[in-house]
Amino acid sequence: MNLFENIRLALEGLRANKMRALLTMLGIIIGISSVMAISTLGSAMTGSVTKTMDKIGGKNIMVYVTAKNYEVASTFQEDDYVTMDELENFKAAYSDEVKAISTSSSLGAGELSKGYIHRNVTLTGVSPDYSMVNNVKLVQGRFISPRDVQGDRHVIIIDTTVRNSLVGIHGDALGMEIQVDTQNTNETYTVIGVYEKLVIDNPLFNMGDETRIECFIPISTAMALNSETANVSGYTNFTIMATSGTDSAAFSQISKDYFIKTLAKSSDFTIQAESLEAMASEATGMLGTLSLGISVIAGISLLVGGIGVMNIMLVSVTERTKEIGIRKALGARNSAIRSQFIIEAIIICLIGGLIGVGLGSGLGILGSTLMKFPSTPPFGPMIIALCFSMAIGVFFGFYPANKAAKLDPIDALRYE
Template identity: 75%
Template structure:
């Protein structure tokens, strides 16, 4: 009996016992569907993390001073800071590996007071490279320039929300003077630009509902207005935007070693660096490990399904004992009997696997849509799932098939 004939007999048997066949497949369907859904969701979350990190800046490297011992809470000394001369020398030495270096200083929160408009704002001092590194999208005017930095000008860049409150959606606020009050300052700034806030529409990166508007001023202006202006000769952190084709993970170590050489070994602080690529790699690795772990747990139901297949195949062998005896009396070999029941077991598992793949893919697509990162089910896990379901059919179908193949034809013919 050939493969096609065995397949036809297996399908006829399934049609004759539809409910029994469906209940037998149920464990396979649930297991395969779970694995497929988890694989699809894992792929969606990994893609979502990578896309979001690209928006934030996938080539960025953070370099910062950090205490050697957090328990002692040491005070940062003037000689600990990274100086402008060190930055200029570093940028010159590694110019081919650097696109930009972002510097910033937070002045904290304050309130914009312009006529009847009162709005909570946060003021950040920034250098010209800050725009490129942090993906600031200007819609009107310009960003901080080198001349603004050199002259410590009182100029400010606001966002579209603040622009809309001040002059309306179609208005142009550039050249307008606005007053911002903070805990230590009450300064008037001239608006030179308007930017559109970067929206991270990703529930995995939900930072909460912060209605405070961030505004930018020259970093030298922020440092001059700060209470510690006379004691801070440099910067405690910076962000480097690496070359597009460069290895930022390796360059992060280079940057750390460079600035660490200028730091006093007896200082209570040290230099640390971290690339966004390494963060993405760690995050996606954790997601992949989590998905794999959950898939293994979900796959336990496949074991239950396989036991169910073995059980039903043993019942099938018992029900068809006389048929087996007749076939053996007519000259059927043990291998033919064995292959008939193994193929029947494979067909049951394969159909269950196909239903499971379809159901799991649908659940995965629905779940990824809820994450706001629609994706298609990964092709690799789909093929693996179908092959695995066929493997279950062979593994759990072999014992009943072998039992059928070794039935004594005389005893089988006498069986009622």
């Protein structure tokens, strides 16, 4: 009996006992569908983390001055700050790896007002490279320039929601003077640019208070207006944007080592550098490990399903004892009998696997869509799941098939 004949007999047997076959497949279906759903959700979340990191600056390296010992109170001295000259020297030394360096200094929360319009804002002083490093998209005007920083100018970049409140969606707010009151300042600024707020539609990333709008002013202006930084000539944190061909994770260590040398040996502070690319890799690795662990737990149901397949195949051998006896009496070899029942077990598991893949993929797509991580089922786990289901058919179908092959034809023909 050839392979196709065995497959035909297996399908006819399943067709004759539809309910029994479905119940037998249930464990396989549940196991495969669970693995596929988890794999799809894991793939969606991993892709979402990567895309979000790229959106907010995947090649960025955050560098900051931090205390060596947090248990001891430390005060910043003049030599503990990283100066603009040191940043420029670093950029020149690593011109092939560094695309831009941005600095920022928060002036805190406040209220922007113009006539009867009032909006809650956060005022942040930034350097000219800030827009490139942090993917600030201008829709009108220009960004902060070196001249604005050098002259401590009172100019401001607002976002589109503030512009819309002031002059409407198609209005022009450039040149308009607006007042911003913070806890310690009350200043008037001239609007030189309008930017579109970067929307991060990802619940894994908490972007802070979405009701408060960030506005940008020259970093020199912000530092001069802040009593804590008015007499400071350097920075305690900055962001390096690496070029596209640079391994930002490795370059973060180079950056750290470089700026540690700029600090005095007696300083109570040191330098830390973190790469967003490395953080994204770590996050996706954790998600992958979590998905794998849950998949292994879900895969245990496949073993339960395999036991069900073995059980039903033993029942099938018992029911078809006389048929086996007739075939052996007509000259069928043990290998032919064995292959018939193994193929039947494989067909049961394969059909259950196909149903599980379809069901699990559908659940995964639905779940990823509801979680705002639209994704398609990964092809690799799909193939592995189907191959594993067939392997279960071989493993758990061998014992019943071997038992059928070893039946004595005389005893089989006498069986009632």
